[in-house]
Amino acid sequence: MKITVAGATGVIGTRLSENLRQSGHQVAAASLSLDTITGKGLDTALAGAEVIVDVTNAASFGDRAALDFFRASTRNLLAAAAEAGVSHYLALSVVGTPRLVESDYFRAKMVQENLIRASKRPYTILRSTQFYEFISGLIDTGADGDVFRLAPAFMKPVSAGDVAALLAELAMGAPLDDVAEISGPEQFGIDEIARIYLAANEDERQVVTDPSASYFGVELTDDALLPGAGARVATEKLSDWLYQSMGE
Numbered sequence: 171m172k173i174t175v176a177g178a179t180g181v182i183g184t185r186l187s188e189n190l191r192q193s194g195h196q197v198a199a200a201s202l203s204l205d206t207i208t209g210k211g212l213d214t215a216l217a218g219a220e221v222i223v224d225v226t227n228a229a230s231f232g233d234r235a236a237l238d239f240f241r242a243s244t245r246n247l248l249a250a251a252a253e254a255g256v257s258h259y260l261a262l263s264v265v266g267t268p269r270l271v272e273s274d275y276f277r278a279k280m281v282q283e284n285l286i287r288a289s290k291r292p293y294t295i296l297r298s299t300q301f302y303e304f305i306s307g308l309i310d311t312g313a314d315g316d317v318f319r320l321a322p323a324f325m326k327p328v329s330a331g332d333v334a335a336l337l338a339e340l341a342m343g344a345p346l347d348d349v350a351e352i353s354g355p356e357q358f359g360i361d362e363i364a365r366i367y368l369a370a371n372e373d374e375r376q377v378v379t380d381p382s383a384s385y386f387g388v389e390l391t392d393d394a395l396l397p398g399a400g401a402r403v404a405t406e407k408l409s410d411w412l413y414q415s416m417g418e
Contacts, residue, residue, distance in 0.1 A: 171195055171196070171219075171220045171221065172195070172196040172197075172198060172218050172219045172220060172221075173190055173195050173196070173197055173198070173219060173220070173221045173222070173223060173341055174197075174198045174199075174200055174215050174216050174219040174221070174222045174223070174256075175187050175190070175197055175198070175199055175200065175222075175223050175225065176200040176206050176222060176223065176224045176225065176226050176243075176247055177200075177206070177224065177225040177226035177227060178197070178199035178200065178225075179199070180225060180226075180227060181301065181303055181304075181330050182225045182262060182301075182330055182333055182334050182337070183199075183225045185330055185331055185334035185335075186223060186225060186334040186337050186338055186341075187199065189334055189335060189338040190338055190341065193338065193342070195342075198215045198216070198219060199215070200212060200215040200216075200222075200247070206226050206242075206243040206246055206247055207239070207242055207243055207246070208246075209246040209249070209250065212246060212247065212250035213250060213253065213254070215250075216250050216251060216253075216254040216256060217254060218254075219254060219256050220256065220257050220258065221256065221257070221258040221259075221260060221341050222247060222251050222256050222258070222259055222260065223260045223261075223262075223337060223341050224243075224244070224247055224259070224260065224261040224262065225261075225262045225337070226239075226240075226243050226247075228240060228275070228278065234274070236274055236275045236278035236279075237274065237277065237278040237281060239278070240278045240279065240281055240282040241278075241281055241282075241285070244261075244281075244282045244285045244286065245285060247259075248285065248286065248289045248291065251291060252289070252291065256291070257292060257345075258292050258293070258294065258341070258344075258345045259286060259289070259291045259292065259293040259294075259345075260293070260294045260295075260296070260337065260340055260341055260345075261282065261283070261286055261293070261294075261295050261296070262295075262296055262298060262333070262337065263279055263282065263283055263295050263296065263297045263298075263349075264276065264279055264297055264298060264299075265297045265298060265299045265351055265353065265395060265396070265397045265401075266297075266394050266395045266396070267279045267280055267283065267297060268280060269391075269394045270385075270386075270388050270394060272387070272388045273385070273386045273387040273388040274386075274387055275386050275387070276386065276388070283295055283349075292345035292347060293345055293346075293347060294340050294345050294346040294347070294348070294350065295348075295349045295350070296333075296336065296337060296340060296349075296350050296351070296352060297349055297350070297351045297352075297397070298328060298333045298351070298352050298353075299325060299326050299327055299328050299352070299353040299354060299395065299396075299397060300325055300327045300328070300395070301327065301328060301329065301330045301333065302327050302328065302329050302330070302354075302406075302408060302411045302412075302415075303329075303330050305327065305363060305364075305367050306367065308360070308364075309364045309367060309368070309377075311384075311385070311386070312364070312377075312380075312383055314378075316375060316376075317375060317376045317377065317378050318364055318368075318375065318376070318377045318378065319378045319380040319383045320360045320361040320364050320377055320378070320379065320380065320383050321359075321360050321361065321379075321380060321381055321382075321383040321384075321385060321389075321390050322359040322360065322361050322362070322379050322381060322392075323359065323360055323385070323390035323391065323392055323393075323394060323395060324357050324358070324359055324392055324393060324395065324396055325357070325358060325359075325360060325363070325395040325396070326353035326354045326355075326356065326357050326358075326395075326396060326397065327353075327354045327356075327358070327363065327408065328352060328353055328354035328404045328406075329354070329404065329406040329411050331406065332352065332354070332404035332405065332406055333352055333404075336350075336352050336402055336404075350401075350402065351397040351398060351400070351401035351402065352397070352401060352402045352403075352404060353396075353397045353401050353402075353403060353404065354403075354404050354406070354407070354408070355403050355404060355405060355406075355407055356407055356408055357396070358408070359379075360385070360390075360395075361377050361378075361379045361380075363408070364377045365377050366408065366412075367412070370412045370416065371416075
């Protein structure tokens with residue numbers, strides 16, 4: 171079948187598109203800048219598609235930029251999907267989103283989810299925990315001079331490859347009209363995973379545990395980033411991902 175991937179050039183989108191093509195599906199890409207924000211070209215990208223997978227992401231995580239992006243992009247994609255008669259709207263979101271709406275970014279993600287629900291189109295929302303691939307960026311948010319100040323809140327990071335594989339599986343199935351979750355197989359404190367990552371990269375800078383350190387603008391409770399009991403648990407461990415990424 172034809173599947174349109176919005177955000178096809180991103181960390182998840184590239185892996186997802188390859189997975190779908192290897193399974194014999196026709197993949198149409200809706201680019202981030204030209205199609206989803208302006209609506210230009212979406213009619214062509216979605217013509218004949220049975221499924222759209224929305225893995226777009228905002229370029230900025232602060233102020234109103236993320237909100238403006240997700241509101242415009244999601245409305246355009248939903249309108250184009252309705253016009254094309256797409257039968258399944260599948261979107262990637264973030265574990266913990268409803269608990270983190272004090273953050274500009276997570277408030278924007280909540281708006282995205284609510285727009286999808288309100289559209290009355292058959293949908294699935296997959297919330298993922300933090301990707302291994304974004305650990306470096308997460309660590310950098312705690313930079314304070316020569317140290318990193320990071321919260322000890324728990325997380326269960328996951329590889330982008332495992333998330334893309336589940337998205338491909340969901341795209342080929344019936345809409346859930348609900349939220350699903352995916353996480354990695356191991357639980358770490360944010361401060362703990364930062365120390366592991368820095369050591370693996372022979373970076374001697376120190377991590378200071380600071381319970382008040384913010385996470386994209388919000389102070390975390392211990393379990394704010396953890397998935398629910400029914401989450402899909404991926405298989406790739408952090409140590410395996412680090413070994414593979416260090417060899418690239």
